[in-house]
Amino acid sequence: MTIYLPERVLVCPSGFKESLSAVDVADAIAAGVLRTLPGVRVDTFPVPDGGEGTVEILSRSAGTTVHTATVTGPTGEPVTARWLEYRDRSTAVIEMAQAAGLRLVPSDRRDPGRTTSRGVGELIGTVLDRGIREIIVGCGDSGTCDGGAGALSALGARILDEKGRELPDGGLMLSRATEIDTSGLRPELTDCRLTLACNLHNVLTGDNGVAAVFGPQKGATRKQVRHLGKAMRRWADLLQRTFGPDVDLRRAAGTGASGGLGAAVMALGGRAGNRFEVLLEELPSEAGLDSLISAADLVITAEGAIDFQTPKGKVPAEIARRARATGVPVFALAGSLGEGAPDVHDMGIGALQSIMTVPMALEDAIRNGRDLLTEAAARATRMLLLGCVVSGRREAEVRNSYAGAVAVGAGDGPADFSS
Numbered sequence: 001m002t003i004y005l006p007e008r009v010l011v012c013p014s015g016f017k018e019s020l021s022a023v024d025v026a027d028a029i030a031a032g033v034l035r036t037l038p039g040v041r042v043d044t045f046p047v048p049d050g051g052e053g054t055v056e057i058l059s060r061s062a063g064t065t066v067h068t069a070t071v072t073g074p075t076g077e078p079v080t081a082r083w084l085e086y087r088d089r090s091t092a093v094i095e096m097a098q099a100a101g102l103r104l105v106p107s108d109r110r111d112p113g114r115t116t117s118r119g120v121g122e123l124i125g126t127v128l129d130r131g132i133r134e135i136i137v138g139c140g141d142s143g144t145c146d147g148g149a150g151a152l153s154a155l156g157a158r159i160l161d162e163k164g165r166e167l168p169d170g171g172l173m174l175s176r177a178t179e180i181d182t183s184g185l186r187p188e189l190t191d192c193r194l195t196l197a198c199n200l201h202n203v204l205t206g207d208n209g210v211a212a213v214f215g216p217q218k219g220a221t222r223k224q225v226r227h228l229g230k231a232m233r234r235w236a237d238l239l240q241r242t243f244g245p246d247v248d249l250r251r252a253a254g255t256g257a258s259g260g261l262g263a264a265v266m267a268l269g270g271r272a273g274n275r276f277e278v279l280l281e282e283l284p285s286e287a288g289l290d291s292l293i294s295a296a297d298l299v300i301t302a303e304g305a306i307d308f309q310t311p312k313g314k315v316p317a318e319i320a321r322r323a324r325a326t327g328v329p330v331f332a333l334a335g336s337l338g339e340g341a342p343d344v345h346d347m348g349i350g351a352l353q354s355i356m357t358v359p360m361a362l363e364d365a366i367r368n369g370r371d372l373l374t375e376a377a378a379r380a381t382r383m384l385l386l387g388c389v390v391s392g393r394r395e396a397e398v399r400n401s402y403a404g405a406v407a408v409g410a411g412d413g414p415a416d417f418s419s
Contacts, residue, residue: 006297007040008296009033010293010299011033012045012300012315013315014047016303016304016369017141020373022057025302027044028374029044032373035381045289045292049279049314050095050140051096052103054138054140055084055095058093061086063086064084066083069083071118072154073099073119074100074104074116074117074144081098083098083127085130090132090133091132092130092136093135094120096117096138096139096261103143112215112219112224113224113228114170115146117146117258119154120151120154121152121154124137124194128186128192133191133193139197142261145171145215145259147174147204147235148265149171149174149235151261153169155185155189156182157184160179160180171211171260172227174232174238177238180238189268195270196254197275198275199275200253200272200274202256202262203251203252205233205251205256206250206251209256212225239267254266257272289322298331299328300330301315301331301333302316302333302334304334305334305335306336306352307337310344311343316332316344316347317347321348324348331350333353356372
């Protein structure tokens with residue numbers, strides 16, 4: 001009996017929000033695979049998706065330098081944010097979550113009506129001060145819903161109410177905004193190329209807008225979601241009147257990126273790009289994801305939660321799309337499996353598994369995420385081994401049956417296989 005084991009496995013996950021970076025997730029899964037298949041080659045490719053860990057992943061590329069800056073955090077307190085410079089290209093990558101991510105908002109202070117993206121604008125200003133004019137803004141894992149108003153303010157805009165008073169930070173304040181004074185905007189923005197690396201499914205307003213979809217995840221009550229929804233509609237119209245871009249800032253793809261930061265950046269003339277195309281294809285790297293997928297016998301991806309939102313631009317969906325083109329099977333691990341999780345099979349994910357085997361508190365799952373991932377990867381690989389054994393036995397039975405039929409045919413004339 002011949003058993004064909006995978007010789008090369010590719011691990012290409014996203015990070016697990018508020019638990020592990022994509023690098024940590026990849027390392028934990030690789031350890032689990034090697035625990036069961038110690039001789040297999042495991043390649044890791046943590047996937048940058050614009051959210052937490054993007055700068056860390058991209059900094060592995062040659063010709064990059066990581067810088068730090070102290071900026072205003074989402075609750076108004078200073079935070080240290082990292083950003084990346086591609087030296088040969090004079091290009092910077094900013095990770096929005098470094099300045100205004102949900103992880104920077106204490107659990108007892110989560111109120112997306114008050115948190116601000118001001119630090120993102122300050123990061124952009126820091127990059128401009130260094131003379132860099134090509135800036136990629138990675139979007140994801142934000143703790144804000146202010147339509148990018150804070151970022152605009154940090155870049156010199158003044159957001160005013162009907163009496164000409166400057167409004168304080170926060171998305172709920174935008175329900176009182178009547179004017180954007182752009183006279184103080186940084187002049188360098190006119191010759192700056194801003195690109196959003198974002199999920200293009202995210203829009204600013206409506207039933208699928210940032211307030212309705214992501215507000216509750218950031219701590220908003222139902223009442224706050226309604227108020228934020230109205231504020232975002234008002235803000236979109238005000239941006240449109242002030243800047244007059246050629247896109248609909250209410251509904252255009254990417255306007256809802258990172259709590260509506262996308263709308264503000266697009267109002268300034270920036271473009272919204274598919275985050276995987278921007279971060280995996282427009283930026284230089286030593287190893288291409290598609291070539292690694294083609295060379296693998298099995299691909300393992302992972303996400304903190306796999307549910308109905310996964311097909312809408314999440315990492316497992318992108319990995320499955322790329323792997324399907326080459327026929328390489330894909331397995332997915334998840335912190336949790338939610339509503340609509342089985343639908344991912346239609347995308348090309350052959351099997352999926354939660355890393356949790358018993359009910360546990362979210363805090364425990366986050367704290368023990370690395371061990372849970374390693375153990376889940378080891379279990380999944382054992383199931384794969386079992387499948388290989390079954391396949392090998394079946395192949396041996398077919399081969400023996402065929403050999404017997406040939407022997408009968410050789411002694412008694414041509415074998416008859418008709419029914």
